Amino acid sequence: MATYKQLTAQLEKLHKEVAVAREKEIAQAIADIRQKIAEYDLTAEELGFTSPRKPARKTAAASVPKYRNPKTGETWSGRGRSPSWLAGKNRERFLIDG
Known part of the structure; x- marks a missing residue:
């Protein structure tokens, strides 16, 4: 062996x-x-x-601001997490006219 x-x-x-x-x-x-x-x-x-050419991917359209903080001018589109300056407040007061 x-x-x-x-x-x-x-x-x-x-x-x-x-x-x-x-x-x-x-x-x-x-x-x-x-x-x-x-x-x-x-x-x-x-x-x-x-792979064969695929059509270009569409990018997400920029969100139009719906709310504005009058003190700082900061805006929020109403999408995603609510900003701290809107927490616990009436959102109608911060609506942007348009």
């Missing part, structure tokens, strides 16, 4: 052989793929590496 040291040496040798075989096969596969791409004039999109 082989010793631990002999088996680990064999394993290391096998790992190196696997790496060399893999590199050779990858190089051959790449060459084959390149040849097919050239032969059929394929594009990256046709191969699924890029």
Whole structure:
């Protein structure tokens, strides 16, 4: 029976052989793929590496202010968390006419 040291040496040798075989096969596969791409004039999109152009995403429209703090001029659109200057107060007093 082989010793631990002999088996680990064999394993290391096998790992190196696997790496060399893999590199050779990858190089051959790449060459084959390149040849097919050239032969059929394929594009990256046709191969699924890029997606067709999608329409540009619409950006959210800027919110129009609905409320204004008369002391500071600070405004709030009515969306999101209410500002501290409106807390516990009648919002109608701060409405912007328009």
